[in-house]
Amino acid sequence: MEESYLKSVIRRFRYHKAGVISFWVVVVIAALAILAPVIAPYAPDAINPEFSAAPSAAHWLGTDQIGRDVLSRLLYGTRTSLLVGVAATLISTVIGVLLGLLAGYVGGAVDQIIMRITDMVMSFPYILLILVASVIFKPGLNSIILILGFVDWPGVARLVRGDVLSLKEREFVQGSRIAGMTKSYIMFSDILPNVMGDILVFATTVMATSILDEAALSFLGLGIQPPMASLGNMLNGAESVTVLTTMPWLWVSPGLLIIVLVVSVNFVGDALRDALDPSSVR
Amino acid sequence: MTEKQEVKGQEPPEGKPASQSKEKQQPLLSVRGLRRLYKEESPKLFARPGYVHAVDGIDFDIWPGETFGLVGESGCGKSTTGRLIAGIEEPTEGTVFYRGKDLYRMSREEKKSIRTQIQMIFQDSYASLNPRKRIYDILSEPMLYHKIADREHVAARIDELLEMVGLPENAKRRYPNEFSGGQRQRIAIAKALSLNPSLIICDEPVSALDMSIQAQILNLMKDLQDELGVSYLFIAHGLGAVHYISHRISVMYLGKIVETGPGRGVFSHPAHPYTKALISAVPIADPSKPNDPNAIPSGEVPSAVNLPQGCRFASRCPFAEDKCRQTEPELKLIASAGQDGKGLTEHLAACFYAAGEL
Numbered sequence: 001m002e003e004s005y006l007k008s009v010i011r012r013f014r015y016h017k018a019g020v021i022s023f024w025v026v027v028v029i030a031a032l033a034i035l036a037p038v039i040a041p042y043a044p045d046a047i048n049p050e051f052s053a054a055p056s057a058a059h060w061l062g063t064d065q066i067g068r069d070v071l072s073r074l075l076y077g078t079r080t081s082l083l084v085g086v087a088a089t090l091i092s093t094v095i096g097v098l099l100g101l102l103a104g105y106v107g108g109a110v111d112q113i114i115m116r117i118t119d120m121v122m123s124f125p126y127i128l129l130i131l132v133a134s135v136i137f138k139p140g141l142n143s144i145i146l147i148l149g150f151v152d153w154p155g156v157a158r159l160v161r162g163d164v165l166s167l168k169e170r171e172f173v174q175g176s177r178i179a180g181m182t183k184s185y186i187m188f189s190d191i192l193p194n195v196m197g198d199i200l201v202f203a204t205t206v207m208a209t210s211i212l213d214e215a216a217l218s219f220l221g222l223g224i225q226p227p228m229a230s231l232g233n234m235l236n237g238a239e240s241v242t243v244l245t246t247m248p249w250l251w252v253s254p255g256l257l258i259i260v261l262v263v264s265v266n267f268v269g270d271a272l273r274d275a276l277d278p279s280s281v282r
Numbered sequence: 283m284t285e286k287q288e289v290k291g292q293e294p295p296e297g298k299p300a301s302q303s304k305e306k307q308q309p310l311l312s313v314r315g316l317r318r319l320y321k322e323e324s325p326k327l328f329a330r331p332g333y334v335h336a337v338d339g340i341d342f343d344i345w346p347g348e349t350f351g352l353v354g355e356s357g358c359g360k361s362t363t364g365r366l367i368a369g370i371e372e373p374t375e376g377t378v379f380y381r382g383k384d385l386y387r388m389s390r391e392e393k394k395s396i397r398t399q400i401q402m403i404f405q406d407s408y409a410s411l412n413p414r415k416r417i418y419d420i421l422s423e424p425m426l427y428h429k430i431a432d433r434e435h436v437a438a439r440i441d442e443l444l445e446m447v448g449l450p451e452n453a454k455r456r457y458p459n460e461f462s463g464g465q466r467q468r469i470a471i472a473k474a475l476s477l478n479p480s481l482i483i484c485d486e487p488v489s490a491l492d493m494s495i496q497a498q499i500l501n502l503m504k505d506l507q508d509e510l511g512v513s514y515l516f517i518a519h520g521l522g523a524v525h526y527i528s529h530r531i532s533v534m535y536l537g538k539i540v541e542t543g544p545g546r547g548v549f550s551h552p553a554h555p556y557t558k559a560l561i562s563a564v565p566i567a568d569p570s571k572p573n574d575p576n577a578i579p580s581g582e583v584p585s586a587v588n589l590p591q592g593c594r595f596a597s598r599c600p601f602a603e604d605k606c607r608q609t610e611p612e613l614k615l616i617a618s619a620g621q622d623g624k625g626l627t628e629h630l631a632a633c634f635y636a637a638g639e640l
Contacts, residue, residue: 005414171410178368179477180397181425189423193414 012275019271022264027117029261033082044068044076045227055249062249064212064237074253077229081211081261083229083242084145088210091149093203097195103157104164105187118154126151127220134222144223148210159202163195171276197276204269208262217260231258307623309343310384310513311367311400311480315376316340324586326489331521332587335361338537344481345624349507349514351528351545353521353560356603357586359537360517364483367515368402369393380481398428401474405486407466410473411458417444417469425476443472447502464495468502480560481521483515488523489586500527521560525549530626533557536586536594539613543629553616553631555599593633611637 014020032039041060042048048059048067050206055062061070130147137143167173168191176186181219211231217223219239226233230252237243238251308596318341322332337359344350352360365371369377369385378385380396388396404410411420421440425431431439441451447468467487469548474482484503488496500523518524522532526543532542533556541554550556581598584590593611595604614637619627634640 041566171406172412174368174370175402175404175410175473176424177370178397178402179401179427179429180394181424187429190412194412196414 009275013271014276016271016274017089018267019275022267023271025260025264026268029078029257030077030082030266032075033078036079038077040069040072042069042072043072044229046072052247052250054247061086062247064234064250065243069232070249072254073229073234074231074257077231077234077254078257079262080141080224080228081214081232081258084141084148084224085207085211085265087145088148088152089203090212091145092206092210093156093199094154095150096153097160097199099153100157100160101164101187101192104161105168105183105191110181110255112239114157118157121151122154125150126266127217130217131224134259136191139222140225141228143171144217148213151213152206153212156199156202159198161197161204164191166192167191197273201273204251204265204272208265208269211258211262211265231261256272286629296323298303309379310346310348310381311344311515312379312382312556313340313342313363313367313376314379316363316366316373316378317375318359318366318371319374334586335359335423335537335589336586337366337373338589340534340537340539342532342539342542343625344513344515345626346480346513347507347511348530348626349516349528351524351531352534353518353524353531354534355519355560355583357583358534360534361485362521364402364515364517365479365532367399368400368483383472394428398424398430398477399475399479400481400483401479402483402485403467403470403474403487405489406456407463407470407490410470413458415457416454417456417458419455420458420469421473421476424473428477430477439476443476446475446506447472453555462495463491464499464547467491467499471502471506475510477514479512481513483513483517485517486519487516496523503527509567520564521549522564533560536583536589538540538594538632540595540630540633541631542613543616543631544619544627547617547619547629551617552630553629553636554595554633555601555635556595557631595633601640603634603640605640611639 013023036044045068048063048069049155050059050063051067052065053059053063053067059069059071061074063069063072099114099118103111126147129151130144133143133147173186173190176190181189214223214230215235217234219235221233221236224230224233226236234254235251237247238255242251314607316337317335318337320336321332322334331608340359340363340467342350352363354360354434362371363459367385372386377387380400383396384393384395411417415423418440421443422436425436425439426433429633431476440454444451444453449468451473453461453465453469459468461469470487471482487503488499491499502528503514507514514571516524516528521531528545530543531545531548532539533548533554534540535556541552548557549561552561584594584597589612590597590607593599596606599606611632611634613630613632616629616631616636617629621627631637
């Protein structure tokens with residue numbers, strides 16, 4: 001019975017087969033992305049003599065229309081996409097958690113103001129926001145991270161606020177109030193640890209969404225700008241019917257990778273949800 | 283408690299006989315004219331809001347080492363009373379004195395020290411323990427926060443507390459969900475005791491447990507009282523457990539105390555028709571003695587928003603007459619087993635019928 005919380009989380013995580021497999025898939029993809037400069041056979045923007053070449057021994061996944069090695073671009077592109085996913089998730093989670101805690105615990109007018117802002121951001125079509133932003137700022141890695149970070153926080157804020165509202169009425173929180181503990185102590189000692197699991201699970205969803213959003217925006221040419229590679233802008237070529245029908249190697253691998261990455265991240269989130277709950281039976 | 287005081291008169295109660303020392307004669311807790319109204323959400327936009335009279339002017343004293351039972355059906359205001367005394371709600375009117383000091387008008391420092399002296403145990407023992415913390419942390423946190431024990435002494439104190447409530451020493455390394463309801467309630471009691479309180483508010487502490495566990499927890503509470511001299515405010519909806527543990531019992535109906543007196547007196551000679559009804563609702567373990575069907579009140583509890591004129595129980599009372607529907611009865615002495623200066627033996631009821639005034 002005596003095991004640390006972390007150990008029990010790992011034990012429960014192991015019961016989720018898809019989660020464990022997905023976890024390793026994500027780890028391998030992340031490792032490949034991080035090690036891209038070491039393992040990539042070519043520089044991502046190096047132009048080779050063969051244009052639009054089908055996969056061969058020299059170029060495992062072929063080359064694109066201007067002769068860049070697809071495998072190398074895929075590795076560097078994954079790096080970009082993961083970086084966008086993680087950074088945007090971090091920004092939106094921090095904003096969302098802080099605003100959610102504040103709204104839920106302080107309540108009253110503060111709650112009203114925060115939640116109306118949340119509604120506003122939520123109802124705003126983000127493609128439009130990004131169109132406008134891309135006019136004002138230079139499109140690129142930093143702006144896409146910031147934009148996605150500032151678009152995704154309302155979900156987190158709502159989740160945290162809801163959790164805080166229900167936890168606030170729980171007897172153990174009232175017990176701490178009776179024992180004379182201060183609001184900030186209760187917030188960080190009693191409430192936050194109980195919201196942490198939900199936040200982590202939600203963060204995986206946000207990360208998956210961010211990766212997809214980056215892909216969509218880059219596909220439209222509003223996100224990561226060439227020559228920098230991202231999974232999204234690698235799909236860019238598939239806008240043309242010729243590429244779509246005759247050069248599948250250009251879009252199949254980045255497309256598949258996006259699917260595998262997003263599905264895996266979601267499965268990890270699902271497994272985490274079960275694992276982080278000490279009251280689950282396992 | 284002998285006379286119903288007016289709400290405005292908020293003087294700390296004083297001991298009566300001058301001969302005895304003041305320390306002995308001071309109640310631990312004195313509730314005076316306590317009232318808590320809740321604004322009712324109105325469906326109409328411009329309607330004048332109604333007020334739910336959750337607690338509607340009650341007075342009572344709790345003496346050191348005493349168990350004071352508060353009974354009544356759901357919604358009668360007994361839990362609100364507990365929460366008001368615990369300080370997680372503010373009264374609309376009236377106040378509570380703790381050792382002669384007004385609980386709602388004191389400095390921050392005083393408040394902080396008083397907060398360690400009144401603790402609470404809840405009905406839902408699962409929700410009363412933080413599921414993400416080990417028992418060790420649950421028990422040590424309040425002590426460290428209030429600097430009642432330092433890090434070195436906390437461990438010994440926790441072992442002591444666990445022993446007091448009859449749990450094994452290794453319990454401290456586990457999480458709340460690894461325990462049964464009865465064990466969790468023991469942990470909740472240990473948590474309440476960790477700050478050395480002189481009063482523990484017990485809000486239906488055994489209602490969620492099965493019968494045999496109920497008896498265990500009640501016996502544990504009794505033993506702890508003998509050992510530590512702690513007072514309990516024991517809130518429950520059924521008379522069974524309250525009768526078993528309480529020295530004195532007050533019966534609440536629609537935000538008011540309708541009967542109060544020594545446990546045995548109230549239980550064996552109930553004066554108020556509502557108390558009689560409550561007692562007849564306790565199942566008798568003898569099929570040849572059926573419950574008295576007349577004692578079970580008919581009709582619905584009146585709304586706590588639009589309180590009836592006169593006695594609040596009149597609409598359901600088998601003995602009600604015109605006088606009951608017009609004037610509200612006050613608590614009157616029914617019986618007394620002698621004067622002790624504390625009113626501990628006085629049996630009072632707010633009923634014209636019981637007082638022989640009909």
